[in-house]
Amino acid sequence: MADDVVKIKSGKGVLHINFLQGATFVNVRKNLEEKLKSGSGFFLRGTVVLLPRDVFSAEENEELQKLFHEHGLICRTKTPEEAEMLIHNAAAKESRQIPKKSTKQDVQEMLVVNKTLRGGQEIRTESSVLIVGNVNPGAQIIAGGSIDIRGTCRGMVHAGATGDTSAIIVADHLMPTQIRIANLIARSPDAIEKSNRAERASIKNGCIIIEPIER
């Protein structure tokens, strides 16, 4: 396949996509589509696919992402660090050294807040959030990803705010005034009691459900 416009390299459970220089978007799209249809064994569902950031425009990247999503793959563009990391890795391979940093690569982005969120304080982020502390009544967390609270949650929490229905909310004591996941809203019962187990809220069958978990 000498005329392949798309090169796929796998590494650390992640697929890196590279385009041949001078490849047009139409060609790339067609080629990818064929590959996805034929080599279904190679593209396991849930694999993370990384696209180069600046070869195509944002809209075109989005279209490619959609294509991958249709085949059950998680696709996003590379952050500049990841692009650099790849070059790093290649260089490291040549000198036969095991790169230490590479484990960081498959960790998702997460905002860590190392304090108690008090009334009136708000966190808004595209990524997931880890709170080491409590979330007090009147505080708000709005996250694009999931929310993990190592403490008591009494505030308003919104996970998957950009539409991710697979987002979850976990807390040691989950007693929020309101829980929102993606486009669903649930409010606490009027008489709320403190639970002694960690709980997780997620969407099942179009409803927000809360279940105890081991932690």
Add this chain to the structure above:
Amino acid sequence: MSEVIVITSGKGGVGKTTTTANLGVGLAMQGKNVVLVDTDTGLRNLDLLLGLENRIMYDLIDVTEGRVPYKKALVRHKKFETLYLLPTSQVKDKSAVNPEQLVKLCDDLRKEFDFILIDCPAGIEQGFKTAVAAADEAIVVTMPEISAVRDADKIIGELGRADKDNIKLIVNRIRPQMVESGDMLDMDDINDILSIDCIGQIPDDTMVVTSTNKGEPCITMEKSSAGQAYRNIVRRILGEDVPFMEFQTEGFFEKLRRRVFGK
């Protein structure tokens, strides 16, 4: 080594001014040089609680605007010679003082006093920001009531934003009977939410009202339970390790008497 302590609460009516007056008197009773600065401009009360209203000549605004040196505005307490009050104006409003002016004033006061207690106005607006600007330490006063605890939580957040990390809590007006019957938040509930170091639990005491009206803080009254609680807080501020007092709950005979005589 002088300390500037701001006494604040967020919510009004929880006992900021009462606490300021009592702690001031208590510290002076221990022989410390204390000045109380009232920053609740326009709604000044601290002078009333200390019974010093008729001795005020100049106020905080005169000092910050440079009309008189601060020494002229200080009012010495009738009984306790090491206790001074710097009253504020009743005719101006909160915008009359800005944070820089208060910081400068406190720096001057530090030279002469061991403790500078700032009585903060309610709310989180300019008055609050001015009052906390100069403080090394903050004491948050709250009551076992959901709205007061909420506001205290908000205030602690605001103090954190102003880089004040040394924050202590005083819970005022606790009614032991109501706590016992589960009708009032108990200390565990409050600590659970606020999670800051508590240095005082003050029972609800009718003597506080009488002492306020008389202009003599209840800390001087031997029999007052609130006075005892304030005396303990003073000792804790001075570094002693004092256990929290046990509240007297209604005994069998009191209950019986209340049932029978309906009092």
